[in-house]
Amino acid sequence: xxxxxYLDHNATTPLDPAVLEAMLPWLSAQFGNASSRxxxxxxxxxxxxxxxxxxxxxVGAHPTEVVFTSGGSEANNLFIKGGxxxxxxxxxxxxxxxxxxxxxxxxxxxRLGWRLLELGVDADGRLDTQTFVDALDQRPRLxxxxxxxxxxxxxxxxxxxxxxxxxxxxxxxSDAVQAFxxxxxxxxxxxxxxxxxxxxxxHKIGGPKGAGALVVDKRLEIEPLIAGGGQExxxxxxxxxxxxxxxxxxxxxxxxQRMASASVFLAGLRNRLEEGLVSLGARLFASGAERLxxxxxxxxxxxxxxxxxxxxxxxxxxxxxxxxxxxxNPEPSHVLxxxxxxxxxxxxxxxxxxxTGNSAEQIDEFLVSLRxxxxxxxxxxxxxx
Amino acid sequence: xxxxxYLDHNATTPLDPAVLEAMLPWLSAQFGNASSRxxxxxxxxxxxxxxxxxxxxxVGAHPTEVVFTSGGSEANNLFIKGGxxxxxxxxxxxxxxxxxxxxxxxxxxxRLGWRLLELGVDADGRLDTQTFVDALDQRPRLxxxxxxxxxxxxxxxxxxxxxxxxxxxxxxxSDAVQAFxxxxxxxxxxxxxxxxxxxxxxHKIGGPKGAGALVVDKRLEIEPLIAGGGQExxxxxxxxxxxxxxxxxxxxxxxxQRMASASVFLAGLRNRLEEGLVSLGARLFASGAERLxxxxxxxxxxxxxxxxxxxxxxxxxxxxxxxxxxxxNPEPSHVLxxxxxxxxxxxxxxxxxxxTGNSAEQIDEFLVSLRxxxxxxxxxxxxxx
Numbered sequence: 001x002x003x004x005x006y007l008d009h010n011a012t013t014p015l016d017p018a019v020l021e022a023m024l025p026w027l028s029a030q031f032g033n034a035s036s037r038x039x040x041x042x043x044x045x046x047x048x049x050x051x052x053x054x055x056x057x058x059v060g061a062h063p064t065e066v067v068f069t070s071g072g073s074e075a076n077n078l079f080i081k082g083g084x085x086x087x088x089x090x091x092x093x094x095x096x097x098x099x100x101x102x103x104x105x106x107x108x109x110x111r112l113g114w115r116l117l118e119l120g121v122d123a124d125g126r127l128d129t130q131t132f133v134d135a136l137d138q139r140p141r142l143x144x145x146x147x148x149x150x151x152x153x154x155x156x157x158x159x160x161x162x163x164x165x166x167x168x169x170x171x172x173x174s175d176a177v178q179a180f181x182x183x184x185x186x187x188x189x190x191x192x193x194x195x196x197x198x199x200x201x202x203h204k205i206g207g208p209k210g211a212g213a214l215v216v217d218k219r220l221e222i223e224p225l226i227a228g229g230g231q232e233x234x235x236x237x238x239x240x241x242x243x244x245x246x247x248x249x250x251x252x253x254x255x256x257q258r259m260a261s262a263s264v265f266l267a268g269l270r271n272r273l274e275e276g277l278v279s280l281g282a283r284l285f286a287s288g289a290e291r292l293x294x295x296x297x298x299x300x301x302x303x304x305x306x307x308x309x310x311x312x313x314x315x316x317x318x319x320x321x322x323x324x325x326x327x328x329n330p331e332p333s334h335v336l337x338x339x340x341x342x343x344x345x346x347x348x349x350x351x352x353x354x355x356t357g358n359s360a361e362q363i364d365e366f367l368v369s370l371r372x373x374x375x376x377x378x379x380x381x382x383x384x385x
Numbered sequence: 386x387x388x389x390x391y392l393d394h395n396a397t398t399p400l401d402p403a404v405l406e407a408m409l410p411w412l413s414a415q416f417g418n419a420s421s422r423x424x425x426x427x428x429x430x431x432x433x434x435x436x437x438x439x440x441x442x443x444v445g446a447h448p449t450e451v452v453f454t455s456g457g458s459e460a461n462n463l464f465i466k467g468g469x470x471x472x473x474x475x476x477x478x479x480x481x482x483x484x485x486x487x488x489x490x491x492x493x494x495x496r497l498g499w500r501l502l503e504l505g506v507d508a509d510g511r512l513d514t515q516t517f518v519d520a521l522d523q524r525p526r527l528x529x530x531x532x533x534x535x536x537x538x539x540x541x542x543x544x545x546x547x548x549x550x551x552x553x554x555x556x557x558x559s560d561a562v563q564a565f566x567x568x569x570x571x572x573x574x575x576x577x578x579x580x581x582x583x584x585x586x587x588h589k590i591g592g593p594k595g596a597g598a599l600v601v602d603k604r605l606e607i608e609p610l611i612a613g614g615g616q617e618x619x620x621x622x623x624x625x626x627x628x629x630x631x632x633x634x635x636x637x638x639x640x641x642q643r644m645a646s647a648s649v650f651l652a653g654l655r656n657r658l659e660e661g662l663v664s665l666g667a668r669l670f671a672s673g674a675e676r677l678x679x680x681x682x683x684x685x686x687x688x689x690x691x692x693x694x695x696x697x698x699x700x701x702x703x704x705x706x707x708x709x710x711x712x713x714n715p716e717p718s719h720v721l722x723x724x725x726x727x728x729x730x731x732x733x734x735x736x737x738x739x740x741t742g743n744s745a746e747q748i749d750e751f752l753v754s755l756r757x758x759x760x761x762x763x764x765x766x767x768x769x770x
Contacts, residue, residue, distance in 0.1 A: 012418040033397040038703040070455035073623030101613025210595040210626035228486025238458030241595035318423035
């Protein structure tokens with residue numbers, strides 16, 4: 001069987017061949033532990049320093065602001081729980097559409113006595129400014145609002161929100177895992193606006209699984225989630241995953257270089273896709289909001305999203321019914337529910353997330369295949385009735 | 386410059402070429418997110434299941450007892466902090482020779498109100514049984530004693546200690562990162578003796594950096610360190626590092642197959658090395674204790690360990706002056722201090738840790754190089770005086 005057409009880049013991306021090439025020496029002859037004080041160790045240390053410089057340059061940060069982790073989930077947990085560790089339990093505010101790796105550690109804090117505010121969004125998935133300003137009156141210690149949503153692609157106006165939070169004294173964090181590579185992400189500018197920390201992930205930008213980062217204002221005190229040998233300025237212990245970190249650095253550099261042209265290309269494909277979907281009668285979610293250029297989230301009347309994903313998989317197209325990370329969860333998307341989408345419509349949700357390896361031909365063929373699949377499913381439904 | 390002879394396998398090991406070969410498909414065409422419900426995702430999930438089966442078989446565990454993490458440090462932190470989360474602050478007992486990734490999270494608990502007992506060892510680095518039994522009178526909630534020490538290679542009688550702890554109700558954990566691959570590690574047997582959890586790491590056994598595991602009795606309640614998408618039975622969220630996990634599974638299988646013959650081979654090399662060291666006037670640490678077959682820890686009178694490591698590096702031999710993870714720390718080894726070794730002697734400590742890729746010829750040449758290095762350093766010292 002030929003490989004399916006991959007239309008699920010918000011779940012993970014193919015490893016860029018240039019990234020793999022950069023990683024391979026660190027998976028063969030250059031196998032040292034970066035903490036070792038010999039030739040092998042020094043080479044590994046230098047490779048990590050180099051990757052830190054590349055990543056920092058790609059997101060407008062200083063290299064000393066980069067804390068490498070095993071991925072985005074770890075970085076989000078590090079900020080939420082590590083940032084909270086220096087306070088007595090207080091108030092914590094997150095948006096209602098955060099990824100579970102922000103919402104669940106926030107829930108852990110709630111069980112330790114923190115008051116958790118989940119800030120609602122409008123029908124297009126945007127955090128309401130007045131809701132946010134009202135929440136600031138509760139004097140939250142920590143605030144976390146994602147730059148762009150993994151399911152809908154909706155971009156929040158994080159700079160403006162952080163600016164409003166500035167006088168409250170809250171530590172402001174933003175999960176930039178989905179934004180990075182698809183829209184400008186500049187930590188210096190965001191930090192100037194009042195953002196204290198950003199989360200990044202390698203495998204969403206053509207890099208390897210197993211590397212992420214918390215880019216963090218050095219004035220913040222954070223308790224390490226993984227304590228031990230003292231790597232990453234004591235904020236993240238454990239033998240560094242040199243190959244993955246090297247790959248992350250190269251992937252970040254490449255994606256930053258290509259972002260401007262990639263986003264134009266992706267938006268073109270996305271618009272082509274959405275025109276076709278609308279002509280099939282699809283409902284597009286969050287279509288009134290500013291969105292990532294690669295993400296389309298839709299449903300078709302009376303069709304179950306899981307079923308549609310399974311049928312499209314058989315037809316040779318890899319798409320998602322929601323966030324991949326919670327696919328084991330049969331509940332309708334918490335993001336759509338927060339947007340006020342009724343459960344029966346949310347259960348129909350299908351996400352297509354494009355990458356620069358996709359083509360207009362693939363989109364056209366996907367639309368044909370989707371039309372045929374829908375027609376078949378509707379016939380089956382008709383027979384069943 | 387030719388690559389140095391690598392004699393630092395307790396810091397990290399070369400990636401086995403067969404392991405890299407098994408990993409490569411997951412770094413190219415098979416790039417899916419294991420949570421995705423399409424062809425790419427299912428292939429990744431199946432690869433992880435297969436790796437879990439291999440690792441479980443290699444350590445005598447059931448696959449459902451394996452929780453994959455990003456490495457040994459994360460697994461140790463997961464047990465210490467995640468295990469403690471279900472108790473009110475109580476007493477926690479660890480040996481005085483634990484790796485920092487056990488001792489530091491234990492210190493974090495101490496700052497949250499836990500009483501931390503650090504159990505002393507004898508002059509050969511062995512945990513004293515009476516000390517341990519006395520500590521049990523303090524009713525610790527959690528106990529952590531490593532199977533084998535990273536610096537000295539000393540093997541603790543963990544089965545016997547766990548058996549004594551059984552009636553106390555303590556949760557017993559053992560860091561088996563250094564033991565695995567160099568001595569028998571059988572979770573079913575250890576679990577039967579009263580051990581509830583074991584920590585393992587891939588990069589110490591010819592596998593990749595970026596994968597480790599907590600093998601854990603399913604009756605234990607553990608709070609996740611990294612909460613989010615719910616991977617690894619909810620105990621470790623985050624997109625799985627498929628390639629690293631696949632590599633870990635293959636490395637575990639290979640090292641378990643080879644362990645018996647490898648340990649005989651390594652002990653032969655180690656004895657050859659130690660005879661030579663003794664003839665050079667070296668003091669061998671922990672030589673009276675049962676030790677891993679690959680580890681030699683020694684000092685030479687009036688010579689600084691860091692200096693010796695640097696000189697040997699120039700001469701083409703990669704060795705360590707102590708635990709690689711704490712090499713940035715100029716303090717003498719906490720392991721040697723716990724053994725009662727005076728600071729001035731502990732500062733001279735050099736660790737040689739062998740691998741199956743080493744040869745008798747390398748040992749002989751190393752001894753010649755060491756003798757020359759020592760003679761040169763002693764002349765310099767004499768001139769300086």
